[in-house]
Amino acid sequence: VEVPNENRVTVSLRELIESKEFCSAKAENVPFVVGKDVIGNVLVMELAKLTHILIAGCSGSGKSVFVRSILVSMMQKCSPKDMRLIICDPKGVDFVAFKGVPHLLIDEIIVDRPKIIKILDWAVKEMGRRYSKLQEAGCANIAEYNKIMKDREEMPRIVLFIDEFADLVSADKLNILPKVQILAQKARAAGIHVILAMQRPSVEIISGDIKVNFSTRISLKMQTAVDSRTILDETGAENLLNHGDMLFFTPNDSHLIRAQGPNVSGEEIFKVVQFLKTNNKCVFDEKIKAYLDKTSSSDTVLTGEADDDDKDFELKKKALEFVIRTQSTSVCALQRELRVGFNRASVLKDWMIKNGYVGNSLENNKSEVKITMEDYDKMFGEQK
Numbered sequence: 142v143e144v145p146n147e148n149r150v151t152v153s154l155r156e157l158i159e160s161k162e163f164c165s166a167k168a169e170n171v172p173f174v175v176g177k178d179v180i181g182n183v184l185v186m187e188l189a190k191l192t193h194i195l196i197a198g199c200s201g202s203g204k205s206v207f208v209r210s211i212l213v214s215m216m217q218k219c220s221p222k223d224m225r226l227i228i229c230d231p232k233g234v235d236f237v238a239f240k241g242v243p244h245l246l247i248d249e250i251i252v253d254r255p256k257i258i259k260i261l262d263w264a265v266k267e268m269g270r271r272y273s274k275l276q277e278a279g280c281a282n283i284a285e286y287n288k289i290m291k292d293r294e295e296m297p298r299i300v301l302f303i304d305e306f307a308d309l310v311s312a313d314k315l316n317i318l319p320k321v322q323i324l325a326q327k328a329r330a331a332g333i334h335v336i337l338a339m340q341r342p343s344v345e346i347i348s349g350d351i352k353v354n355f356s357t358r359i360s361l362k363m364q365t366a367v368d369s370r371t372i373l374d375e376t377g378a379e380n381l382l383n384h385g386d387m388l389f390f391t392p393n394d395s396h397l398i399r400a401q402g403p404n405v406s407g408e409e410i411f412k413v414v415q416f417l418k419t420n421n422k423c424v425f426d427e428k429i430k431a432y433l434d435k436t437s438s439s440d441t442v443l444t445g446e447a448d449d450d451d452k453d454f455e456l457k458k459k460a461l462e463f464v465i466r467t468q469s470t471s472v473c474a475l476q477r478e479l480r481v482g483f484n485r486a487s488v489l490k491d492w493m494i495k496n497g498y499v500g501n502s503l504e505n506n507k508s509e510v511k512i513t514m515e516d517y518d519k520m521f522g523e524q525k
Contacts, residue, residue, distance in 0.1 A: 152177050152385070154210050154403040158217055160185075168223050169287070171298055171334070174214040175359075176207075176385065176402040184400055188215075189284065189298065191357045191391055193325050193335040197342045197372045198361030203385040205235045207361065207402040208304070208338055212236075213413055215300065216244045221421055222297060227264075229257045229303040236304070238410045243421035246299065247430045254313060256433050257303065261320040263432060264301055264333060265495070268324065271296060271331035283332030298332040307339040310346045315516055318346070319497015325354035342371040359389040361402075373397065456481075460489045461498060465517055470499050470508040 157163060157174040160183040166172035170187035178184055188194075198204030215224060225246040230236040233252040240250050251257055271283070274296070280286040287295045301324070303309065310318050324335050337355070339346075341364070352358075352374075360378040363369045369378035375397060378388050385402030456479060463478045464470055470493075475486040490508075493499040500509035 152401050152403045154213060154405040154409065157183055157185075157403050158214055163214070163218070166218065168219045169284070169298075171215055171224050171300065172218055173211045174403060175211075175389070176387070176400040178398060178400050184398075186357070186391065188300065188334050191334075192329060193355045193357070194337070195347070195351070195355040195358045195372065196336065196338040196361075197340070197359070197363065197368070198338075198387075199340055199364050199368075201383050202361035202363075202381075203383060203402060204338060204340070204361050205304075206405060207359075207385055207387070208302070208336075209236070209238075209410060210403045210405045211336075212239065212302070213405055213410060216242060216417060217413065219244070221424070222295070225297045225299050227251070227260060227299065227301045229260065229301075231257070231305045231309060238407060238414060241423070242414050242417055243423045244417070246426050247433070248423070248425040249430065249433075251433070254309060257309065258313065258316045258320075259433050260301075260429075261317065261324070262495075263429060264299070264328070265320055265323055267299070268328045268331045268333055271333070272327075275331070282330040296332055298334060300334050300336065302336045302338070304338045305340070306337040307341060307343065307346050315498065315512060315520060316496065319511070322350050322354070322497065325351065341368055344371055347371055356392045357389070359387055361385065361387045457489065457492065461493065461512070462517060464493065464499060464510055465512060465514050468510050470510065 154174065157176070160174075162183045162185045163172060163174055166185055166187060170189040172185055172187045175184040175186055196204060196208060198207070212226065212228075216226075221243045224244060226239075226242075226244045227246050228236050228239060229251045231252060231254065233250070236250055239245070241248060251260055275282070275286055278286050278289055280289065283296055283298065290296075303321075306321075321335065321337070324333060328335065335355075358372055360369060360372045360381075362381040362383055363372070363378040366376040366379045369376045372378065373388060373390070377397065381388065385404065387400050387402055388397045389400065390397050459479060460475055463475065467474070470490060472483060472486045472490055475481070475489055476483060479486065479489075481489075490499065494508070498510070498512040500511060
């Protein structure tokens, strides 16, 4: 039985950052503060020891403040050598205070949906590049690699944070959800961690594939018991208070834990960012910035609108429609249908796998087709 306090006490971020639990955590594990539990214990998590993180909370629940406190505590503990951030903020206002902080991989808070899709593409490629390095070094994960390569070619952990994830998926499910699933399944060992935040989870977005790989889930106040069950697999979040009151569990927990998240003001964030800028050299990756700004045909995202610069648009449409209609992903079948060479057909199949339209695993010599004709019609409408 939980008996509420007569007077609600504000938990300050500074108090948690100065706690012995947070100070004793190792920077290479990317620790961050969560808050205090019901008996006043400081709660600290280490991202390196968790899977990816899913955060949900309705309007007024304190979700944005809580996420800001996570990012600030990470940056306070870790140097840019240990951890780099990518922040995707579709609303464009909640995380603008972090612009220019040295921990960012690029000097930009990503707002536009096409750029968010491209940064997901880049993250998938970066994951592959990192796995190649791990194989060459004979290491199973990034922690082993950095231990061997200490002070030479160490790779920082990358934290990819995406806000308003449900709205993004609703707007462009086929170009976003498959890439996130790939990162969730494989990217942890390569040192790429995904944090997703949303206001209202739905079963169409928080599917079984997402849940199994986002085993650390945090829920602030939800509007209904259905929403609570969607994110936590249990009811209860609908009864929480606002302003940072939360329920969460990690892979190490057998039950839900209730906590009060810290409060961090915009003024505090400004002071932290200025301090970090003063005491750290800002080295942003201009190649990634150029990649996001590039609009060449090879990087055009397949959507329902043809791009004049994308010469392969019609060919990709035909290939996708053929695969859905026949449920055949054979390269030879694509060759015959599209009248192209083997190499071109292979590139088209690789493109479909990369974008999550076709599975990468084979069963009875066939790859699973993950897109339906209904999805195709939504993308192209009358262009079909």
